[in-house]
Amino acid sequence: MGGPRVGIPRGLGFFEYHVLWQGFFEGLGVEAVASPPTNRDILDRGVRAAVEEACLPVKVYFGHVMELAPRVDLLFVPRLVRMERRLYTCPKFLGLPEMVKSCAGRLPPLLCPVFDENRRGSKAAAAFAQVASRLGVGLARARRAWRQARARQARYRAVLAQGWPRDQALAAARGGALPQASLRPKRSPDGRLKVAVLGHSYLLYDPHLNLGLLARLERLGVEPITGDVLPEERVLQAADSLPKRIFWSFARRTMGGGLYLLERGGVDGIIHLVSFGCGSDALITDLLERFARRRGRLPFMLLTLDEHSGEAGLQTRLEAFVDMIRRRRAERAAGWAG
Amino acid sequence: MKVTFPHMGTLYIPVRAMLSSLGVDVVVPPPVDGRAVALGAKHAPELACFPLKVNLGNYLLARELGADTILMAGGTGPCRFGYYAQVQREILRDLGLGYEMIVLEPPQGHLRELRDKLRRLVGRRSLADVLRAIRLAWSMFKALDEVDREVLKLRCRELKRGAVDRVRARWLEWVGRARTPAEVKRARDRALRALARVAGPPPRGLVRVGLVGEIFMVLEPAANLGVAERLNRLGAEVDQSVWLSDWIRSHVLPNPFRFKRLDPVRRAARPYLSHFVGGEGLESVGNTVRYAQRGYDGVIQIMPFTCMPEIVAQSILPRVSADHGIPVLTLIMDEHSAEAGLQTRLEAFVDLLRRRREKGLGPKGGGGGVDSKSTGRRRR
Numbered sequence: 001m002g003g004p005r006v007g008i009p010r011g012l013g014f015f016e017y018h019v020l021w022q023g024f025f026e027g028l029g030v031e032a033v034a035s036p037p038t039n040r041d042i043l044d045r046g047v048r049a050a051v052e053e054a055c056l057p058v059k060v061y062f063g064h065v066m067e068l069a070p071r072v073d074l075l076f077v078p079r080l081v082r083m084e085r086r087l088y089t090c091p092k093f094l095g096l097p098e099m100v101k102s103c104a105g106r107l108p109p110l111l112c113p114v115f116d117e118n119r120r121g122s123k124a125a126a127a128f129a130q131v132a133s134r135l136g137v138g139l140a141r142a143r144r145a146w147r148q149a150r151a152r153q154a155r156y157r158a159v160l161a162q163g164w165p166r167d168q169a170l171a172a173a174r175g176g177a178l179p180q181a182s183l184r185p186k187r188s189p190d191g192r193l194k195v196a197v198l199g200h201s202y203l204l205y206d207p208h209l210n211l212g213l214l215a216r217l218e219r220l221g222v223e224p225i226t227g228d229v230l231p232e233e234r235v236l237q238a239a240d241s242l243p244k245r246i247f248w249s250f251a252r253r254t255m256g257g258g259l260y261l262l263e264r265g266g267v268d269g270i271i272h273l274v275s276f277g278c279g280s281d282a283l284i285t286d287l288l289e290r291f292a293r294r295r296g297r298l299p300f301m302l303l304t305l306d307e308h309s310g311e312a313g314l315q316t317r318l319e320a321f322v323d324m325i326r327r328r329r330a331e332r333a334a335g336w337a338g
Numbered sequence: 339m340k341v342t343f344p345h346m347g348t349l350y351i352p353v354r355a356m357l358s359s360l361g362v363d364v365v366v367p368p369p370v371d372g373r374a375v376a377l378g379a380k381h382a383p384e385l386a387c388f389p390l391k392v393n394l395g396n397y398l399l400a401r402e403l404g405a406d407t408i409l410m411a412g413g414t415g416p417c418r419f420g421y422y423a424q425v426q427r428e429i430l431r432d433l434g435l436g437y438e439m440i441v442l443e444p445p446q447g448h449l450r451e452l453r454d455k456l457r458r459l460v461g462r463r464s465l466a467d468v469l470r471a472i473r474l475a476w477s478m479f480k481a482l483d484e485v486d487r488e489v490l491k492l493r494c495r496e497l498k499r500g501a502v503d504r505v506r507a508r509w510l511e512w513v514g515r516a517r518t519p520a521e522v523k524r525a526r527d528r529a530l531r532a533l534a535r536v537a538g539p540p541p542r543g544l545v546r547v548g549l550v551g552e553i554f555m556v557l558e559p560a561a562n563l564g565v566a567e568r569l570n571r572l573g574a575e576v577d578q579s580v581w582l583s584d585w586i587r588s589h590v591l592p593n594p595f596r597f598k599r600l601d602p603v604r605r606a607a608r609p610y611l612s613h614f615v616g617g618e619g620l621e622s623v624g625n626t627v628r629y630a631q632r633g634y635d636g637v638i639q640i641m642p643f644t645c646m647p648e649i650v651a652q653s654i655l656p657r658v659s660a661d662h663g664i665p666v667l668t669l670i671m672d673e674h675s676a677e678a679g680l681q682t683r684l685e686a687f688v689d690l691l692r693r694r695r696e697k698g699l700g701p702k703g704g705g706g707g708v709d710s711k712s713t714g715r716r717r718r
Contacts, residue, residue, distance in 0.1 A: 050653070051649065051652050051653050053643070053644070053649050053652065053670065054649055054653065079613060081613070086414070087415075088415045088416035088616070089416070090416055091416050091417065091615040091616040091617065091619060091646035091647040091649075091650055092615075092646060092649065092650055094613055094614065094615040094616065094650070095613065095615040095619065095647075095650035095651075095653075095654070098610060098611045098612070098650070098653075098654050099650055099653040099654065102610075102653050102654045102656060102657045103653055114613070242424070243424065243427075244412070244421070244423075244424050244441075246421065247414055247415030247416065247420060247421070248415060248416065276385075277385070277644060279387070279418055279644055279645075279646035280418065280646075282384075282385035282386050282387075282418075282644060283383060283386060283418060283421055283425050285383070286382075286383035286386070286425060286429075287424070287425060287428055290428050290429075290432055294432075
C-alpha cells in the first residue's frame with residue numbers, strides 16, 4: 001500500500017479497544033501498526049519525557065508514542081472520554097492528546113477522535129468518520145469499517161467472557177473458528193490455589209510493567225483469575241451496591257470484582273494491582289482494603305507499581321503472600337479434621 | 339443535630355450564616371492548622387489528594403466540639419472530589435465515629451433525593467425562608483471575593499506593614515455579623531474604603547503574578563502556606579483566577595456560557611487543551627494564556643500532590659509558557675510542604691520576573707521558563 005502509515009501506541013486504552021481500532025483501520029484499507037510490547041527502552045524514554053507526577057501508565061504511553069514517531073506518518077491518540085454512559089475514564093485520558101503533544105517532542109500529525117460512549121456511540125462513530133476522511137477515505141466505507149470493527153470488538157469481548165485466552169479470542173474475533181468448548185482451559189481441576197488479580201487492563205496485560213506478575217503466580221503453582229473473567233453483570237451489580245456509584249469505569253470494575261469475590265468467595269486471595277500516581281485507585285484501594293478487612297475472610301494484597309519496581313521485591317512479596325494462603329488453608333483443614 | 343462542614347478559605351462565613359438563619363445548629367471547625375493537617379493525613383489514604391485529608395482533619399476536630407452531622411458537596415467526576423464524601427464516610431466509620439453525612443450533589447436518580455436531603459437539614463422551613471438564607475449567603479460570597487481581590491492588589495502597597503490585614507480581619511467580623519444582603523453591602527463598601535486609605539502608590543519594581551490551579555489549594559491559605567500573601571510581601575501584585583463566587587456561578591447557578599465555545603477561558607485554552615479534564619485543569623491552562631495576553635509578568639499554578647486534572651495542566655503549561663513568553667511556576671503541595679523551601683522558590687521566581695522586566699523581557703518578550711519542582715516530597 002502506498003497510503004499513509006498509522007501508528008497505534010500500545011498503552012492505556014489499547015488493551016480495551018485494540019480489536020476495534022485495528023479492525024477499523026483494516027476496514028479502511030489503511031496500514032496501522034502497533035508499537036511493540038513495552039520494553040526497558042520504551043519505559044525509560046516515557047519516564048524522561050513525562051512530568052514526574054504523571055502516573056506510570058501515562059509515562060509508558062509517552063514511550064510508545066516516541067517509539068512510533070519516526071516510523072509512521074500519523075499517530076493515533078484517541079481521547080477516551082467515556083467507555084460507557086455517565087462513567088469517565090480519568091482526567092489524564094481526557095487530556096491525553098495534548099499531554100502527548102506537549103511532552104513527547106517532535107511528532108507526526110496526530111489523529112485524536114473523541115471516543116465518548118455517553119450517547120450510544122453516535123459521537124464515536126462520527127469522530128471515527130472524521131478520522132477516515134483525514135485519511136482520504138469516503139463516508140460510506142468509513143461507516144462500513146466502523147460497523148464491522150464494532151462487531152469484531154463485541155465478538156472478542158464475548159469470547160473472552162466465555163473464559164477463552166486472549167489470543168484465541170483475538171483469532172475468533174477475526175472470523176476464525178473456536179476450538180471445541182471441551183478444549184477450553186479448565187480452571188483448577190487439581191485444587192490449585194486461585195488468586196484473583198484486579199487492576200486496570202493496561203497494567204494487567206502489560207507484562208513488562210507488571211514484571212510478569214501473572215506468569216510468576218503460575219510458577220508458584222497459583223492460578224491467576226483476572227477481573228475480566230468474572231461474570232460481568234454480577235461484578236457491576238456488586239459495584240453499584242455502594243451508596244454512590246463510582247464514576248470511573250476501571251475503578252468501578254475493580255471495586256465490583258473485589259466486592260463480588262468478598263461476598264461469594266471462590267478464590268483464595270485477592271491481589272490488587274495499581275500504579276503509583278493513579279488518582280482513582282488511591283481512593284478505591286483504600287475503600288476495598290477497608291471492606292476486605294471488615295469481612296476479614298480473604299487475604300488481600302496491594303501491589304503498587306512504579307518505574308523503580310524491582311523483580312526481587314515483587315517475587316518475595318508474592319512468595320510470602322502465597323505461603324500465607326497455603327498456611328491458612330492447612331490450618332483450616334487441620335481444624336476441620338480435629 | 340449539630341452540623342459541621344469542611345473549610346475552604348472564607349467559605350465558612352456564608353455557610354454559617356445560611357445555616358444559622360435557618361435555625362440549624364452549626365459547628366465551624368477550628369481554622370485549618372498543623373493539627374488538622376496532621377490528623378487528616380494520618381487517617382486518609384496516603385496518595386489521596388490533600389484537600390480530602392484537610393477535610394477529614396476538619397471533621398475530626400469539629401467532632402471534639404460536638405458536631406454529629408457533616409454537610410459536604412459531591413460531584414459526578416472525573417475529579418476525585420466527587421467521591422470524597424464516600425471515602426471520608428468509610429474512614430470515619432472505621433474510626434468508630436457515628437457521623438451522619440449529608441452530601442449535596444447533582445442527584446443520580448430523582449430530584450426528590452436532593453429535596454429529602456435539604457429537608458433533613460432544615461426541617462419544615464418555608465421556601466421563602468430558604469430563599470432568603472440563600473440570598474444572604476450569595477451576597478456574602480460575592481462581597482468576600484470582591485474585598486479579597488482588592489487585598490491581593492493592595493497588600494504590596496500598604497503604607498504600614500500589616501495594615502491591610504488588620505482591615506481584612508475587621509471586615510470578616512463585620513460580614514459575619516450581617517443579617518441582610520444590604521448590611522453585607524454596607525460592610526463591604528466600608529471595607530473597600532478602609533483598604534483604599536491604608537494603601538500607597540505601587541512600590542518600585544512591582545511585578546504582577548496570576549494564580550491558577552486547583553480551587554481548594556488556591557483558596558485555603560493554610561493549605562498553600564499563604565502563597566498569595568508571601569508574593570504580596572515580596573512586592574508582587576497578585577490576581578487570582580479561581581474564586582468561590584465564580585465557581586458557584588458556573589456550577590450551581592444557570593450557566594451564562596451555555597454555549598461553551600463562548601466562554602473566554604475555554605477559548606483561550608483551546609489551542610492547548612480542547613476538552614474538559616475535570617476539576618480546574620482546563621481553567622488553569624486557559625487562565626495562564628489569558629494572564630499572558632493581559633500582560634502579567636508570571637503565573638503560579640498551585641495543585642495538591644497527585645491531583646489528576648492539574649497534572650494534565652502541568653504537562654501542558656510548558657508549551658503555553660514557551661509560546662507566550664511567560665514564566666510559569668508549578669507548586670505541588672501537601673502535608674509535607676515546608677515554608678522555608680516555598681519562600682526560597684517564591685523569592686527566586688519574583689526575582690526572575692523583576693530581572694526580565696528590567697531587561698525589557700517583560701510580557702510577550704523572549705522565551706519563558708518553567709520550574710515545576712514540587713515543594714515537598716517528590717516521591718515516597
